[in-house]
Amino acid sequence: MAALALxxxxxxxxxxxxxxxxxxxxxxxxxxxLKEVNVCSGNVVIAQGTLQIRADRVELRKTPDGxxxxxxxxxxxxxxxxxxxxDAVDEWVEASAQRIDYDARANTLRFAGExxxxxxxxxxxxxEIHGSVIVWDNAAEAFSVQGGAATPANPGGRVRAVLSPRAxxxxxxxxxxxxxxxxxxxTPAIGERR
Numbered sequence: 001m002a003a004l005a006l007x008x009x010x011x012x013x014x015x016x017x018x019x020x021x022x023x024x025x026x027x028x029x030x031x032x033x034l035k036e037v038n039v040c041s042g043n044v045v046i047a048q049g050t051l052q053i054r055a056d057r058v059e060l061r062k063t064p065d066g067x068x069x070x071x072x073x074x075x076x077x078x079x080x081x082x083x084x085x086x087d088a089v090d091e092w093v094e095a096s097a098q099r100i101d102y103d104a105r106a107n108t109l110r111f112a113g114e115x116x117x118x119x120x121x122x123x124x125x126x127x128e129i130h131g132s133v134i135v136w137d138n139a140a141e142a143f144s145v146q147g148g149a150a151t152p153a154n155p156g157g158r159v160r161a162v163l164s165p166r167a168x169x170x171x172x173x174x175x176x177x178x179x180x181x182x183x184x185x186x187t188p189a190i191g192e193r194r
Contacts, residue, residue, distance in 0.1 A: 016049030016084065017104075021068070023060070036062035046070065053100060055080035067105040074098050076114060092120045095134065109136040114151065117143065130160040 023029065027042030038060040046053040046060070055072035062068060074080035079096040086093060098113025111117065111134040119127040132148025150157040 016051050019049040021046060021048045021060070023058070025058075044072070046072070050083075050085035052083045053080065053102075055100070063105065065105075068102070069104070070100075070102040072100040072102075074100075079114065082109065082111070086119075090122050091126070093136075094118045094120065095136075097134070107138040109138070110134075111136075114153075115145075126164045128162045130154065132157070 023038065023040055023044065023046050025040035025042050025044040027040075029038065029040040031038050039057070040060075041057045044053075044055050044058040046058055053070070053072045055074050056078065057073040059071045059073075060068065061070070072080040072082075074097070076098060079098055080100045082093075082095040082100055084093055085091070095109070095111050095115065095117040097111035097115035099111075101110040101112070102108075103110075112132070115132065115134040116128065116130045117134050117136070118125060118129075129143060129145055131145035133146040135144045136142075137144070145159045145161065147157050147159045154160070
């Protein structure tokens, strides 16, 4: 199983944490005020500021010390979806997976089951990552990505990533590292070998 840690900077909008959580669903939503657990089914949408999660089923819990935990469940045919604005820039992070786990205390999101994450600068795709499991550590501003079992879309079960240069980085960078870097050459498409 391959694993990859990527500096995929994605600091979430800080103001979102102080906003109320709105939940909508097409079917039953069971709220247990004593246990502080909500379970909703059927085209569930959760919104908190710029954060939005869509899934077939969502379980929200509040820990005794006041932190939110959420599990959004989708399927291979209709994965759970996540979207949130990055703090202080015109960038968004979007992700999809069969299961999304959010832990407010650890400040992490875990995308499991045919997971993909994308960073958009405005409407332009900047970075894209695919794997079996993607864990976003918001405090460290990093993703870790694991490969997994082979699928029809990814017969090797490999981690795949396309990462753009930092915004404002110049192709004519005079730094010593840029001057000594080997020239780029074309590579075969993913799945092909030379």
